[in-house]
Amino acid sequence: MKSTLLAGALLAFATATSAHAQAIKLADVAELSGGGATVGTNWKNGIDLAIEEINAKGGVLGRKLEVTHADSQSNPGVARAQVQKALDAEPYVLLGPGYSGSVKVTAPLAAEAGIAQIMGGEAAELTQAGNKFLFRTSFGQQSSMPKVAKYIHDDMKAKTVAVVWVNNDFGRGGRDVVVKELDRLGSKVVADLSTEAGQVDFAADVGKIKAANPDAVFVYVNEEESARILKELKRQGVTAPLMGETTLIGQKVIELAGDAANGARGHVGLTTDAPVDLIKAFRDKFAKKYNYVPDHNGLKGYLAVYMVKATTEKMGKVDSKAFADALHGLTIKAADEPGILMDVTFSDTGDIDRQSFLVEVVEGKQVVKQVLPKVK
Incomplete structure (x- = not known):
């Protein structure tokens, strides 16, 4: 046994x-x-x-x-x-x-x-x-940024653009592609601003954007910094339309920025509001x-x-x-x-x-404005 x-x-x-x-x-x-x-x-x-x-x-x-x-x-x-x-x-x-x-x-x-x-x-x-x-x-940015630039030029009708980006591999890569595409389409970059990861104070950067008086602002920084710059843009009364990618209009950004996120637009490959x-x-x-x-x-x-x-x-x-x-x-x-x-x-x-997807933040939520099909 x-x-x-x-x-x-x-x-x-x-x-x-x-x-x-x-x-x-x-x-x-x-x-x-x-x-x-x-x-x-x-x-x-x-x-x-x-x-x-x-x-x-x-x-x-x-x-x-x-x-x-x-x-x-x-x-x-x-x-x-x-x-x-x-x-x-x-x-x-x-x-x-x-x-x-x-x-x-x-x-x-x-x-x-x-x-x-x-x-x-x-x-x-x-x-x-x-x-x-x-x-x-x-x-990858080589796929998304041409869509962003096209939207800024064709849909926002922006002849002049301020570009704000974070100085790391992510930010530099996106900045380089979007600036090249904007130039190709005929939209002029009137402010090209490098910021740092973890940056807290964006008052000087937003002041430069305001002075440049662009038709649109492209923001490409990490989530926490996106919320801070959105608040500062609102505080200084910048009214130019805002365009970015996922990091500008993500759920965490919306939570941190509050009503300052309303009106921001972005191209996103993924969104839980799709x-x-x-x-x-x-x-x-x-x-x-x-x-x-x-x-x-x-x-x-x-x-x-x-x-x-x-x-x-x-x-x-x-x-x-x-x-x-x-x-x-x-x-x-x-x-x-x-x-x-x-x-x-x-x-x-x-x-x-x-x-x-192309989305806009409306009353604290991502609203899908356009669905873009697969390329192939």
Whole structure:
């Protein structure tokens, strides 16, 4: 009897150990503290929500997903160290970081390890260096900024534009593309203002904008700084229409800026206010779990995990070395994988093509004004 019980216990232990060993392990490195804490926390929560959903339905190819989270502290040097540590554990896929500067210094590490990296960075240069292991969850600046410039020129009818940007990889990349496009279209940049990450006082910058008297203002700084500059623009009575990208009209910006955000417009690849049923359902699930409305970073983290699921199921196997090749050129339809939320195609460079939106903040909410179709 004792031997039977012992054999049963050993079998149960072996089964549990085997099941644990079969878990598909993901590693996430994100901005959980520092200036990018809003970005990283939303990203992390989106990841956790997706993993919870997928595991509740049996996992991926019958295997559960597991993730480890590490804090980059919004610092590229720390991000690099955390990514190296994560790669040493040989994850199936690396998730993050969100900041372009941190992606820039970590991408070579993942590529050298042959591990696919699904990240939140939007700087144009990230996917233009020939790295075959790097993938976006949102539009790169080379895709989004021409749309922004066109809207400023064609819809806002702006002949003169003030450009305000944050002096980091993210800000410089967006600034360079939009200024080039504005010039090509015939809109003159009359103020070109560099600001710093974490900057608190924008009085002098807004004073320069007011003195330039532009037809429109393009604002491209991080979320917390966007809220501060919106407040200062209102305080100094700048009435020129405001245009930006996701970081100007995100949920956190609206909460921090209050009524100063009203009227701001932006092009967004992702918004929880999109007129898409699957995105509305995501927003409700996220808000129920975390007690706040997510921004686009929550969507990015959620989508990153479903990219892993859809690609792995397409391959029919868990093979980290084959993952990147399988994702290149892949089209994932929401009808086949609802967690991807909208039909999306991945290019050979790791960039994406899908619907995007032009939105305006009206009475503290993002209102979608236009739905822009996939390019192809």
